[in-house]
Amino acid sequence: AQSVSQHNHHVILSEAASLELGCNYSYGGTVNLFWYVQYPGQHLQLLLKYFSGDPLVKGIKGFEAEFIKSKFSFNLRKPSVQWSDTAEYFCAVRGAWGTDKLIFGTGTRLQVFP
Amino acid sequence: EAGVTQFPSHSVIEKGQTVTLRCDPISGHDNLYWYRRVMGKEIKFLLHFVKESKQDESGMPNNRFLAERTGGTYSTLKVQPAELEDSGVYFCASSPKGQSSGNTIYFGEGSWLTVV
Numbered sequence: 001a002q003s004v005s006q007h008n009h010h011v012i013l014s015e016a017a018s019l020e021l022g023c024n025y026s027y028g029g030t031v032n033l034f035w036y037v038q039y040p041g042q043h044l045q046l047l048l049k050y051f052s053g054d055p056l057v058k059g060i061k062g063f064e065a066e067f068i069k070s071k072f073s074f075n076l077r078k079p080s081v082q083w084s085d086t087a088e089y090f091c092a093v094r095g096a097w098g099t100d101k102l103i104f105g106t107g108t109r110l111q112v113f114p
Numbered sequence: 115e116a117g118v119t120q121f122p123s124h125s126v127i128e129k130g131q132t133v134t135l136r137c138d139p140i141s142g143h144d145n146l147y148w149y150r151r152v153m154g155k156e157i158k159f160l161l162h163f164v165k166e167s168k169q170d171e172s173g174m175p176n177n178r179f180l181a182e183r184t185g186g187t188y189s190t191l192k193v194q195p196a197e198l199e200d201s202g203v204y205f206c207a208s209s210p211k212g213q214s215s216g217n218t219i220y221f222g223e224g225s226w227l228t229v230v
Contacts, residue, residue, distance in 0.1 A: 004156070036221070043117065044205065044221035090157065100145065100209075101159035101170060102219065 002027045006091050006105035013081055013112050021076040021108050023065075023091035033074040034092040034102065035065055044090070050074065061085070086112045116140065118222035120206050126228045132194040135225045139188070139208030145169075146189050147209075147219065148181060152202040160204075163189060175200075196229045203227070 007022040025031065035047040048059025055067040065076045074091060091105040119138045127133050139146045148160040160179070161171040165186035174181070178197070183189040193200050203224040209217040 041223075043223040044207075046218055046220075049218065092157075100162055100219075101147070101173070102149075102157075103159070104149075104157040106154075106156045 002093065002095060002103050004091055004093055004103050004105040006089075006108050008108045009106065010109045011111070013110070015083055015112055015114055016080050017112075019076070019078040019081045019085070019110070021089055021091075021110075023074045023076065023105060024072050025074070025091075025093045025103070026072065027093060027095045029095055032094040033065075033067060034094070035059065035063070035074070035076050036090045036092060037087045038090070039087045047076070047089070081110075081112045083112050083114050086110060118206055118208050118220050120204075120222040120225045122225060123223065124226045124228075126230060127196055129198055129229055130195045132192065133196055133227060135191045135193075135204050135206075135227070137189045137191070137206030137222060139206070140220055142210070143208035143220075144186070144211035145209040145217075145219075146183060147207040148189070148191055149205040149207065149221075150202050151205065151224075152199070157205065160191075193227070196227075198229050201227055201229045 003026050005024045033050040036044045037047045038044045048057050050057045050067045058064045063078050067074050089108045092102040094102050121136045144165050146163040149157050151157045159173040162169045163183045166183050180192045203226050205224045207219045207221045209219045
């Protein structure tokens with residue numbers, strides 16, 4: 001069955017530190033890849049997405065992610081985090097498995113301290 | 115433009131009772147999805163409507179869950195009778211018409227359900 005693994009469940013950083021959140025998926029076919037973010041008390045928002053083309057994708061708020069097909073990975077990065085980045089981050093994949101459903105990882109809770 | 119709205123935002127019910135969750139998708143979106151997150155676990159797909167038709171309901175846990183989308187606008191998800199393991203956050207999402215590949219899926223804030 002298709003699955004998504006997020007290796008870091010809880011990450012604590014100081015402001016200005018660099019961030020990398022891991023995401024690996026298991027599916028051998030063509031995939032669309034997403035990172036969603038949920039700020040406290042808010043809805044899930046799309047941070048960035050990869051469908052095709054340049055494997056380095058830039059999203060909102062200075063985030064980027066790199067699709068490495070050979071590693072089945074789509075890690076999220078940000079060079080310098082801010083306190084306002086405190087949130088929960090979800091990696092998700094949608095594949096050509098006949099439906100539109102997204103398969104999510106378990107989420108990574110990021111806490112950034114001033 | 116209004117986003118995906120869900121009601122209620124929080125609900126606490128006793129085991130055996132019935133709860134109905136409502137979702138209003140973004141206006142004009144034909145695709146409507148329900149997802150659920152049980153505490154500490156991943157967000158899991160429940161089902162997908164295209165207008166009023168169920169396109170995929172492979173994620174529905176059992177027959178205590180009933181989803182409807184009469185008229186192809188808002189949707190309801192009823193849990194009857196509720197069990198303790200049904201506690202979690204129920205997310206609704208929508209996307210524009212047609213093949214969803216290439217479309218962004220927009221999520222609501224979720225309905226928190228606690229069964230005691």
